[in-house]
Amino acid sequence: MKLKLLAFLSAILLAVGFYFLNNQQDEVVVAENSNSAMNIAQTDTMPDENYPLQKTEAEWKEILTDKEYRILRDRGTELPFVNEYNSNKREGIYVCGACGQKLYSSEHKYESGSGWPSFWQPLADSLVGEREDNSWFMTRTEIVCSNCGSHLGHVFDDGPQPTGLRYCMNSLAMDFIPKEEIQSD
Ligand SMILES: [Zn+2]
Numbered sequence: 001m002k003l004k005l006l007a008f009l010s011a012i013l014l015a016v017g018f019y020f021l022n023n024q025q026d027e028v029v030v031a032e033n034s035n036s037a038m039n040i041a042q043t044d045t046m047p048d049e050n051y052p053l054q055k056t057e058a059e060w061k062e063i064l065t066d067k068e069y070r071i072l073r074d075r076g077t078e079l080p081f082v083n084e085y086n087s088n089k090r091e092g093i094y095v096c097g098a099c100g101q102k103l104y105s106s107e108h109k110y111e112s113g114s115g116w117p118s119f120w121q122p123l124a125d126s127l128v129g130e131r132e133d134n135s136w137f138m139t140r141t142e143i144v145c146s147n148c149g150s151h152l153g154h155v156f157d158d159g160p161q162p163t164g165l166r167y168c169m170n171s172l173a174m175d176f177i178p179k180e181e182i183q184s185d
Pocket residue numbers: 096097098099100101145146147148149150
């Protein structure tokens with residue numbers, strides 16, 4: 001029992017540490033970008049051509065809140081446990097917080113203990129895209145929305161069967177639509 005508590009506390013400490021490191025990295029990135037006006041001008045005026053939904057970063061900034069923008073477009077990570085959907089047990093679907101594309105169902109959500117909403121599969125594989133993420137001296141697989149390319153979270157291979165996958169998502173990157181509201185549409 002004591003060991004479990006210790007593991008739990010270490011996980012929280014790690015997550016909080018990771019969050020602050022992540023924030024620090026964002027500041028470094030901003031500082032680097034501000035040295036190059038060209039970079040900012042390009043990302044603000046040219047949409048990412050790899051995804052069907054084309055919007056410039058300037059347009060995204062207009063429709064997203066600052067917090068949403070930091071996660072979805074700046075690839076940030078929110079705090080574990082205190083986020084909106086980690087312990088949401090209602091039935092419904094989760095859609096992309098940027099473009100509204102359907103992503104996950106409550107049927108595939110499970111309690112991973114990570115502090116972030118976790119799913120063992122998306123509603124369909126085609127709804128999410130993968131990108132290699134080499135930040136923080138490790139290689140992780142980033143998960144993005146396949147329609148607009150916005151950052152959602154990461155996927156790990158320590159999930160439950162039948163897939164063995166853990167899609168670890170940011171609440172701020174998604175909107176939840178309760179089952180009752182889907183049926184009335
Ligand atoms: Zn999207």
